[in-house]
Amino acid sequence: MTSYDTLFIGGRWTEPAGSETIEVRSPHDQSLVGRVPGAAEADVDRAVEAARQAFDHGPWPRATPSERRAVLARFNELHTARGRELAALVTSENGTPLWFTGLLHNGGIAEQTASYLRASESFGWEERLESGTTVRREPVGVIAAVIPWNAPHQSAxxxxxxxxxxGCTVVLKAAPETALDALVLGEIFAEAGLPEGVLSILPxxxxxxxxxxxxxxxxxIAFxxxxxxxxxxxxxxxxQLKRVSLELGGKSAVIILEDADHAAVAEGLKTASLANNGESCVAHTRVLAPRSRYEEIVAALATMIEGLTVGDPSDPATFIGPVVRADQQQRVRxxxxxxxKEGARLVVGGSDVPQGLEGGFYVRPTLFADVDNSMRIAREEIFGPVLVVIPFDDEEDAVRIANDSPYGLGGGVWSADAEHGMEIARRVRTGTFSVNGAHAALDGPFGGYKASGIGREFGLVGLGQYVEFKTISS
Incomplete structure (x- = not known):
């Protein structure tokens, strides 16, 4: 069991102001994973004051970009070295299968951080224009970072x-469901040599x-x-006229063109749609299929879903684990x-709990066919292992349906002609899009249109979300 009795405030392990304790329990069997103090408003005051002092008077904002890079590069090494431990801890906290936390903590997150380090090297911290004007990029200030539980270290x-x-200072507010791994971050940043005051972590x-x-x-605010x-x-x-960046929900559509390989599509959607138990903002949960091949696609997806192993998330053979909480389980059901009730055809799954897994927050992976895009299951983010298959008449109809959503975070297209897939990609209004299941590079901007958020993360664009521009004429 992993437990803490102090909070990481301004780089120091500090007694909490209140008496609340957060118990982190396994979604698999409700066993106790660990305990941490719950932060109170007085702890927020201390953390923000430490961040304010460190920003206004401390060395971190005044260090050179290369000096800051050195500390973050050291952090990345230390964090990667603890990848197996962290993957297992997150799995025990939120029910994410070990195969997925392993991918994140043994390569994925390290590359995400490395992409930011590379961006910092080429970032125009201070540039002189042809007019003689100097343009500086300076740190915004004190950042309130608020993250969810579904991929906690990646989000943090x-x-x-x-x-x-x-050069900013940060107060991280972690979700109570994944409070333990959040405080481990404090250990690693302290070991990497981050100065006092620069970072606080409050579950x-x-x-x-x-x-x-x-x-x-x-x-x-970064949320x-x-x-x-x-x-x-x-x-x-x-x-308050604060700066803000928001990475929010999604209901991503994937368009299956007539010439697509259905076996490859089903295998690709296994991860694009159902990774992390479907608890992913970018999950491809609306599958758009041509009427001419509709039943073939439904059958291929049904075969894929029926073959998924559901069970203990710590078992490497498990593909689908439990959702995070009892209320989330009930919401998905x-x-x-x-x-x-809306008239969709239930092909695979259902709202009954999988047999033998009644002690955890499990949901059967579910596939609906004969879905209309006006149905709530097609418009609202379910955040669980539920896919809907919507028929379309032609490509114009497919693009229309894909864009007919309050969200615009992700999406994809499958086609035997990758260049034609690119043409479709340019017409769908989302912040990210994949052709034939291609993985997004972590140096490209990530974020959404419409109700999926404001701002972008990753790479040069993501780094730019934390600076102000100053123009100096001389």
Whole structure:
């Protein structure tokens, strides 16, 4: 069991202000994984004050970009060295299967951080224009970073790393479901040599989150989470004229063209749609299939889903584990029942709990056919292992359906002609898009259109979210 009795505030392990304890329990069997103190508003005050002092008077914002890079590069080495341990810990906390946490913590997150380090080397920190004007990029200030539980280190470091490279100071508010791995980050950053005051890590619930993002000494909010919470944060930022970046929900459509290889499509959607138990903002959960080959595609997807291993997420053979909490389990099951009521055809799965797994928060991987894009199961983010297959008449109809969504985070197309797939990609209004299951490079910007958010993460563009421009005429 992993437990802490102190909080990481301003780079120091500090007694909490309150008496609340967060118990982290396994979604697989509700066994106790560990305990941490729950941060209170007084802890937020201390963390923000430490960040404010470190930004206004400390060495970090005044260090050179190369000096900051050296500390972050050391952090990346130390973090990668603990990859196996961290993958197992996150799996025990949130139910993400070990195959997925292993991919993240044994390569994926390291490359994400490395892409930011490379961006920092080529970033135009200070440039002189032909007119003789100097343009500087300076750190925004104190950052309130608020992250979800579904990929905690990936989300945390997508914000902490560029913020620190830019010279900002950070208060990270971690989700209570993954409070343990959040505090491990404090250990690693301290070992990497981050100066005092620059980083605090506070596990807490929503009320403390709102207190943090509303704090008058915070200059920018960086948030990943639900669109509903993002709207509230955007309202707070607007009232206070804080800078804000929001990575929010999605209901991504993948278009299957008539010439696509259905076996390859099914194998590709196994991860694009159902990785991390379907608890992913970019999951391709709307499958758009041509009427001419509709039943073939439905059958291929059904075969793939029926072959998935559901069970203990710590077993390397498991593909689908439990969802994170009992209320999330019930929410997904309610959507499955709703789909049946809306008239969709249940092909695989259902709202009953898988046999033998009643002790955990399990949901059967579910496939619906004969879905209309107006149905709630096609329009609302379910955040679980549920796919819907929507028929289309021709490519114009497919693009129309793909764009007919309040979201615009991800999407994809499958075609025997990759260049034609690129033509489709240019017409769909989403921040990210894949052709034939290609993986997104971590140096390209990541984020969404419409209700999927504001701003971008990763690479040069992501680093640029943490700077202000200053123009100096001389």
């Amino acid at each position: 470091l997508a914000k902490i790393v560029p913020a620190l490279l830019a 807490a619930g929503r009320e403390v989150s709102e207190y943090l993002v509303s704090h008058p000494s915070v200059d920018k 990943t989470g639900s669109t509903a919470a993002g709207r509230r944060i955007a309202a707070i930022a607007g009232e 309610n959507y499955i029942d709703l789909g049946i």
